[in-house]
Amino acid sequence: MLKIDHLSKRYKDTLAVDDLDFEVKPGVVTGFLGPNGSGKSTTMRVILGLDHPTKGRATINGKKYADIKSPLREVGALLDAKAVHPGRSARNHLRALAVSNKIALSRVDEVLEFAGIASVAHKKVGGFSLGMSQRLGIAGALLGDPGVLLFDEPVNGLDPEGIRWIRDFFRSLAKEGRTVFVSSHLMSEMAVSADQIIVIGRGRFITQGSVDELTTTAQGTVFVRSSDPSSLAALLVRNDGVVLQNAESGLTIGALTSDQIGTLAHFAGITIFELTPQRASLEDVFMNLTAESVEYGSASPEMMHREH
Amino acid sequence: MGVLVFIVLTLGLGALITVAVRSHWHETSPVNRLTFDPVSTSLAGTIFAQFAVGVIGVLLISSEYSSGSIRTTLAAVPNRMRLAVSKLIVLTASIFIISEIVCFIAFSMGQAIFSGVVPTDSLSSGAVLRSVIFAGVYLTLLAVFGFALGLILRHSAACISVFTSLLLVLPIIVLFLPQSWQNTITRYEPSALGRAMMSTTPPAQLFAAWTALVVLAIYVAVALGVGIALLQRRDA
Ligand SMILES: Nc1ncnc2c1ncn2[C@@H]1O[C@H](COP(=O)(O)OP(=O)(O)OP(=O)(O)O)[C@@H](O)[C@H]1O
Ligand SMILES: [Mg+2]
Numbered sequence: 001m002l003k004i005d006h007l008s009k010r011y012k013d014t015l016a017v018d019d020l021d022f023e024v025k026p027g028v029v030t031g032f033l034g035p036n037g038s039g040k041s042t043t044m045r046v047i048l049g050l051d052h053p054t055k056g057r058a059t060i061n062g063k064k065y066a067d068i069k070s071p072l073r074e075v076g077a078l079l080d081a082k083a084v085h086p087g088r089s090a091r092n093h094l095r096a097l098a099v100s101n102k103i104a105l106s107r108v109d110e111v112l113e114f115a116g117i118a119s120v121a122h123k124k125v126g127g128f129s130l131g132m133s134q135r136l137g138i139a140g141a142l143l144g145d146p147g148v149l150l151f152d153e154p155v156n157g158l159d160p161e162g163i164r165w166i167r168d169f170f171r172s173l174a175k176e177g178r179t180v181f182v183s184s185h186l187m188s189e190m191a192v193s194a195d196q197i198i199v200i201g202r203g204r205f206i207t208q209g210s211v212d213e214l215t216t217t218a219q220g221t222v223f224v225r226s227s228d229p230s231s232l233a234a235l236l237v238r239n240d241g242v243v244l245q246n247a248e249s250g251l252t253i254g255a256l257t258s259d260q261i262g263t264l265a266h267f268a269g270i271t272i273f274e275l276t277p278q279r280a281s282l283e284d285v286f287m288n289l290t291a292e293s294v295e296y297g298s299a300s301p302e303m304m305h306r307e308h
Numbered sequence: 309m310g311v312l313v314f315i316v317l318t319l320g321l322g323a324l325i326t327v328a329v330r331s332h333w334h335e336t337s338p339v340n341r342l343t344f345d346p347v348s349t350s351l352a353g354t355i356f357a358q359f360a361v362g363v364i365g366v367l368l369i370s371s372e373y374s375s376g377s378i379r380t381t382l383a384a385v386p387n388r389m390r391l392a393v394s395k396l397i398v399l400t401a402s403i404f405i406i407s408e409i410v411c412f413i414a415f416s417m418g419q420a421i422f423s424g425v426v427p428t429d430s431l432s433s434g435a436v437l438r439s440v441i442f443a444g445v446y447l448t449l450l451a452v453f454g455f456a457l458g459l460i461l462r463h464s465a466a467c468i469s470v471f472t473s474l475l476l477v478l479p480i481i482v483l484f485l486p487q488s489w490q491n492t493i494t495r496y497e498p499s500a501l502g503r504a505m506m507s508t509t510p511p512a513q514l515f516a517a518w519t520a521l522v523v524l525a526i527y528v529a530v531a532l533g534v535g536i537a538l539l540q541r542r543d544a
Contacts, residue, residue, distance in 0.1 A: 049386045050379055051543040066386040077383055083376035100384045140380070 001026055002047065002148055002179055006056035009042050009203075016042040018203035019056070024181045026147070029170045031194030032183040035290050039203035040183040044079055044152050060148055072101040076141030077150040081133035081157070086126025090117060090136050093125055094143060103144050115139035116165075130157030138166070148179040155189060167193040187286035201290040221278045222258045225250035227271040235268050236261060250274065310367065311402075314360035315410055322353030322414040326421045333426050346429045347439045348507045350418020351411060354443050358502065361403055361447045362471045365454025368399055370464040378544050388540045396455065396532075403451040407444035415440045435508040442505035442517060446524070450498070453528045459535030475499050498524065 002024040009017040017039040024030045034040050045051040047058040049065035057064060060075055068074050084093055094108045112118045115135040120128070128136065134157050141149055151170075155163050170193055174180045184190050190197055191211055199206040199214075207214065221244055226232045229251055233243050236253055241261070245252035253261060258277045265272050329336075329349055336344075372378035385391045419428040429436045457467040479497050482490055494500050495514050504510040504520035515523060 045379075045543075048379075048383050050382055052541075068386070071386055072384055079379060079383075080376055083379045085371070085375055085377040097380070097384050 001061060002150075002181055003059045003062075004043065004047075004056075005059065007043065007046060007053055007058055008055040009039070009046055009051060010054045016203050017046070017053075020200065020203070020205055021056075022198055022205065022208060024179055024198075025196070026179040027174055027177050028195040029174045029180045029182060029193060031190035031197040032181060032200070033187060033190050033197055033286065034183075034185065034200040034206075036185055037202075038185075038200050038290075040185075040200065041079065041152050042203075043200075044077070044150055044183065047150060048075070048077055048079070050079075070101040070103075070144065072097060072103065072144035072146065074144070074146050075148045075150065076144060076146040077152075078134070078137035078141045078154055079150070079152045081130065081137040084125045084133065084136065086124065088125055089122050090125055090128075090139075091121040093136070094140060097140055097143055101144055107143055107145070111139040111142045114142065131159060131162060134158055135162070138169075146178075149173060149181065151180075151182045153183055153185070155184070170194075199286065199289055206289050222253045222256065222261055223250055223274065223276040223278055224253060224261055224265075224272065225274040226265060227273070231268065232265060232270050235264055235270075239264055252278075310360060310364040311406060314357050314364065315406065317360055318353035318357040318410045318414055319417065320353065321356050322350060323417055323421065325352040326350055326418040330421055330425050344427065345507050345509075346419065346422055346427055347415065347436050348503070350415050350422075351440070351443045351506050353414055354411070354447060354502070354506065357407075357410070357447060358450050358475060358499075359472060361407070361451040362454035362475075363468055364403065365399060365451035365456075366458045366464060366467040366471065368395055368455055369458035370462055370467055373462040374464060382544050389536065392459070392536050392539055396452065399451055399455055400448060404444060404448040407447040408441065411440050411443040411447075429508065433508075438517060439506050439508050442521060445521065446502045446505045449524050449528050450502075453498075453531055456528065456531035456535040459539050460531070495520075496523065498527065 004020050004022050004024075007017055007020045008015065020039075020043060032040055032043070042051065043058075046053050047060070047065060060068065065071060065075065088096070091108060091112065094111065095105060097103075098105055098108055109118065109121075112121045115138050117132060117135045117139065120132065125133070125136065134154065138151075138154070141151070154166055158166060170180050170182060174195070182190075182194060194211065196208070196210055197214060198208045224232065229246070233246060233251055236251075236256060237243060239256070239260070241256040242254040243251055244254045256264075258275050262272060262275055326349060333341075369378075372381055381391065382388065385394075415431070419430070422428045431437050431440065454467065454471055457470055458464075461467045461470065475498055479494070479499055482493050482497065485493065491513060495504070500514055501520040501524040504514040505517050505524070507514075507517070510517055510520070514520065
């Protein structure tokens, strides 16, 4: 299990991670979601002891990474696929890792095979494409058969076949009872590959939950057709509702649930013909959640999304 | 690759220099003949080899930073002291063994070239044996110094500039100082320490060979201490 304990990390004048505090449980794929520059990679680097936290700590099975004897056997990580000595062959790179952590050398060929790069194992890593490097990184993460796995933007550079392969692979790792923590800046990616999602923005925790929880707790809208639309609209506005659309066909209401609207209409004696909660897409949820915390936003990205 | 350059420099240039000395011996002045040191002359290739070993030491760590592989390495070996020490052991052992072999070959080759024309020395003399061994020790210490610079500065180019400056530019700067200062400072220059370590009878203005070894070892230890402290303190 992975525990982030009131973690903060400051680089000179950027507070990259601001008091993050959460746990990543075994047995499920946990997505770590945030816009560019929100501190995902920084959090991962602190977990691996590469960067020192300014405050708080990150522990794996109760220990700091630096205190683990043969860390690759407890934690496998893929942070930066290109962070490999370019002059080494893929096999020699993995062999060096195996030796440093007392892992049987026979594992090297197993993981090369598994990651689908056995045929280029003797080639120099410097000449690898991003996708091949990504697969080598995955092979490296699996080398010690670890119980905790961290992947920073693992689908970057993978082709569609590779993306599908990696999703299934995460699920199977989680099913084996491992802790799988995967970052992404794409909600759509997380929606299909993660069970549990932690959302951050500007280094701060925003929300956490299952994909379903996030979409239902997020403010969806409700479509209402009724006997008296204008009175109903006035009534709902008095009760903190927002009329997003007042069309011939019906009203689109925000900030109230269908239960609340139905109850209010009932007591006002307005007949409801149709009451339909409209689920926000996960992408909308993400945009809304992180709207204020987008570090490098282009001109109002959330506006563009609302149009759809 | 670097090791190959190092071997070729030491042996090749050593051979060239000794051949040159031999062919000009008949026109060498009697004073120069008297102060001639067949040992350090046969080891002259080390003047160039010292840059090769320095670069090997620097690159052992700076190449990890330029490629980013330091992160993969530290993820595998998060104990930074352990990482530094294991790299240091590999570096010291390999450079020491190669340096000693190369220096002994350079010495023997030099004496073989000299023989018959130029006076030669033999390893049966204690001072000669010490000089040849110290030549290898000098190169090993410089490799470790390069490694320490790599830990401190991280950028290959910056490390190599500083390294060459200390060996080449520093002595030139000292030449601009008043004579009395020069006399005290010169002997502390790394290259002067090397000369003292490699000659059978170091000139009076330099340290004795053993003193030179201790001074150089202190420099290297201090640089290494700073380097390891920074490695532990800084983000990777
Ligand atoms: N070594 C560093 N020195 C200074 N600032 C840094 C450093 N690393 C990260 N930052 C800053 O910290 C913030 C968080 O960066 P981080 O790379 O963790 O974000 P991220 O969520 O991984 O983004 P992305 O989705 O683009 O990968 C950014 O503002 C970044 O500029
Ligand atoms: Mg990142």
